[in-house]
Amino acid sequence: MLMPPFELHHPVSVEEAVALASDLLQRGEAFDWVAGGTDVLPNYKWRINTKPHVISLAKVVEAHDMTSTSIGCTVTIERLVSSPDAHPLLAEAGAKIASSLIRRTATVGGNLCLDTRCFWYNQSEDWRRSIDWCHKADCGTGADCRVIPNQNTLCVATYQGDLAPNLMALEAKVVLVGPQGQRTIPLVEFYELDGMKKNTLAEGEFLLRVELPEDASQRVGSYQKLRVRESWDFPEAGVAASWIPGDVGSLRIATTALESIPRTHVEEVEAHLGGNGNKVDVKALAVSIQKSVKPVNNTALPPAYRRKMVRVLTKRALSALGDLG
């Protein structure tokens, strides 16, 4: 399959990357960032929202740095899985991503910035023409959403990254760099509930690295992924949970692949901590998390089933954490 032509830029430092981005912005030229390319390139081959410029982060030296509390955006998933520095929960989740071949190319930053997915959208140009396009890639036609017709405001494509809920459960922050400078925000604030916009990256900004709090290493976690095959498949539902053993107040649960964004479930967790002394009502908590998510019909398995499985996955994730009381 032939990609449409684009100009590929290879900055070697963060400054050069930002300067390139600023320059393109000023010239009014659209561009995409690429790291491993396992998400961007298939989309380009399918001619989905392609841009005339692509800036590669592959040669940006700082982006490859990795310590136990800081992970550069171009660290590959494979490195995350095999590095002694990586948190065991991230290694567990990383090992469940795609296939071993893809993990050698795919990156942490790319996984966090993964484009949202939908079976009306992740299709070739010919295919999308046959449905008269969709909201997310309308090719200038103003087409409606094909999942939920007649709403035409929000794209409901599903975020299917595996790392995000796990990093959320570890209370990670992300460092974003762009023409307006550098900022650090909690990962939970990174995503924006719109399958099209996806996240809060400003124009020209990119995700440089992920930072974990110092106490993350004390956390024990589990990631439960629902998929049809044990390889290749994106999650159909994913539940990550972690806590500092013995401290139920530290319990964090996050889900993915159920909506346009991954998210944490602070309210549900809090609601099931109190009242009962220091104990977690696992069963009730699992049910309340199930009730809080609203998957739509745009992935391989039906949404009603995925929703029901959230309860099972939550239960399993929590039971892997040890004695929650």
Added chain:
Amino acid sequence: MGTYRQQPGSSSGGQRRDGKRVAGKQVFPPPGSGGSHPTMRPRDLNFIPETVGGNEPKPAGDHIHDRDRTGTTVGKPTALVDSNAKVTGQAWYGDDVRLPGELIGKILRSPHHYARIKSIDTSRVEALPGVIAVATGEDAPNRFGVLPVTKDEHAMAVEKVRHVGDLVACVAAVDEATAIQALSLFDIEWEELEPVFDPKKGLEDVDEPIHWRGKYHLARTNVQKRVFQEFGDRSLVSSPTASSHGSWTMNGVHHGFTEPHAVVAHWDPNGRLQLYTPQQVPHYTHRALSTVLDVPMHQINVVRTFVGGGFGGKSDPFPHEMCAAILARRSGRPVRITFDREEVYWINRGRHPSHIDVKMTADDDGRISGFDIDALIDGGGFASFGHVTSYYNGVLATAPYELGSFHYTGARVWTNKPASGAMRGHGAVNTRCAVEVGLDEMAEQLAVDPIDLRLANLLPPHSRTISGFRITSNGMREALEKVREGSNWDEKFRQLPLGKGIGIGCGFFISGSGLPIHWDPKNFPHATVHIQVDMDGGVTVHTGAADIGQGSTTAVAQVVAEVLALPIEMIHVRSHESDTSPVDLGSYSSRVTFMNANAAIRAAIGIRDQLLKAAWEMLGYHPNVLVLNDRRIYYKHDPAIGVSYLQALHKAQEDTGALIARGAYRSPPMGGVHKGAAAGLAPAYSFSAYVAEVDVDVETGRVSCTNVWAAHDCGKALNPLAVAGQIIGSCHMGLGQVISEKMVYGRTGHLQNANLLEYKIPSVHEMPHVEPIIVESSDPEGPFGAKEAGEGPLLPILPAVVNAVYDAVGVRLRDLPLTPDIVFKGIEKHMKRLKIDDPEDLPCPRLEHGPLQPTLVERSNEHRIRDQRRQRSEDTSAYVNGVLFGFDPNVPLADQVEGWREADEPLPDQLAELGFAGRAWLKKEQRHMGGES
């Protein structure tokens, strides 16, 4: 004569360390163990049948080819002869063909499900620099199709497009980017028509049927083919002791071969078309090209490239092959077209999405009194192999069991989807699954072991099925017994804890279509092989057999090597070009090894006879007492008297030049006279039995198959390595259909998963441990006793898994594939019925043998003896389906039983009670409608 007499030496000493002989001091091995040459391998008696003096056991008795065995290669695990080319990346597949000056062809595809093309303006396309040729449907008005009775395809749409992705036009340009750009410059006016997606709607009259068959069209429906078959005594089913009624929904599945379709066309300077294509059936492409291009067949050379997997998906002549030829003719340059994966799904030809309704009954003796099958199959936009599929869905269920009656109604309808066609296990897979699961259910009602129920109802070797198929060798019983033993069935079935299950399934498949599609018995045989041996001793074999990875080239090389007692490296098979290979009907219906190897044996015997005659002249011993072994021919009782293969060869070609021989295979006349009697006829049938073990996650519904014991009766494993490979590969492919693969058509009728991420072929993690068990029943007509092993082994895995899931969780599921959501839904319903909240509390099915169990065991013990006697031809009496029900095989059944019927059309009083597909019989053909339409 004395010249060739080699002096025997003393039995001790005189040997040189380097293996060379000392004159007059040669040690000779005992007679029969080899010739005199020190590098010669002794005769491998373990691979020479006991019937001709070797050690290879022949429990089924002697075989006509036993005396042609030399112990060289048959029966030994043999690496495929083309494997070096493949593992070194040097095999040339469709897209590897690069001719100088090539253009890239691209196809414009329909964005509409169903639409009339009002006009196509190509002027903007032609004006684009770099575009060399453009073609549309008007340029190729001649119709083609794989079956002569249903030619309903064009190179590109003429008048109408019939599904999203249907071919509309094509361009050839200097590079791919230009060709892609050109596709956006066609100006087309469409008139959209009302599409049909639901096959059930295909039975209704519509304004604009997808195809129009004139006076043969069935009212104004979209029914392409309807079938009615009824055999036996229907009164037997009226008061059954056990019965099973299952309504199945089977999704369409695709072959998922690795190599996408690719074709290169080139008109050479003499105006002959050279077409390179990865085809399973080059001969039909050859015919179709001739029809579409209006060029005689002798002006076309079809070159089959290496085929990167076919499984039935590369056995139709394809419109893109026509497009490449048309563009190449127009541009005067070679044109290459390679598909994207999505285009592969749009051309499809995968297994039909099917609604299958199966009612089965058993009587109080545990005999199967009736099968009643109704199959509505979704053909998509074109006929393809569908005419045959419509029959196969019924008739291939008529064995291996003896039936009291058989009733089948089938209909294939056109819908506005990519065309379904032939896929590994063609037409037999879905019904087989339904039937085997039904047997499991009836066994439960009868409180008997499902394996014993099967063993007590098998047709014996050398018998006739209820529909008139001639069964010859039959290893069904042995297959069942071996998997029962191998899997430790008796200790596991209905005894495993919740979430773990074990299940059984059987299979039955044709080994070569007895009446192939384009076969003209007056003009050519099923298969022909030419052999040429020149002075260098190398053996060149010309065959049209299309090796699609199944190893047919290796099989042909093996049998030639076996007959001539030559190392397989000396056999060179040439099978790629229609210019040089004899006509072959292609790689489908599991016919290749059976028919081509038979033809190759005959051709090799032709060469052997010439060599033996020369050796006779040189040695003075009649060929009857000469032995071939490892490049030598010698006197049976004194191996010192002999000639080398080359000496004999040179003598034989003294006056004639290179030795030439040919051999052919033709199947004997078979079958009944009713309409459709030819469907499913084969010179031999394969049998298989699998036991599968599964784990079911009761909370998520996820099924994983952990172990499979897979016994397949292939007659004689010419190459056990290849047979085991076919069994394991079949397990993988069948497992895909039963646990994860489906072509998903969304609410708008679009194929939602035309890619390998969302079309979920099992990964290595889903693959169970498979233990292949080869059963050898020695088929009297097969080459060295062999039968097929390429398709039949796929059948049993589906029902084995479905039955194992029932054993694990007590839920009978009849929607394939068993994706986690389907299984979960089944479990949820089951829990509701049982008023259980926690799936961990589900009861497991258990079995307490009922009074019928010992009766069945006794009967199967008797039948085992009966079968052995028949297999060894100690009992050659007639056996037809019905003997188990007390009928005399020597008197026509209709004369014995009042209700016995053999029918291909429903009786008027049956019309009201036909199954869903059977309702197609309520419609009349246009020619019988007398103006009302």
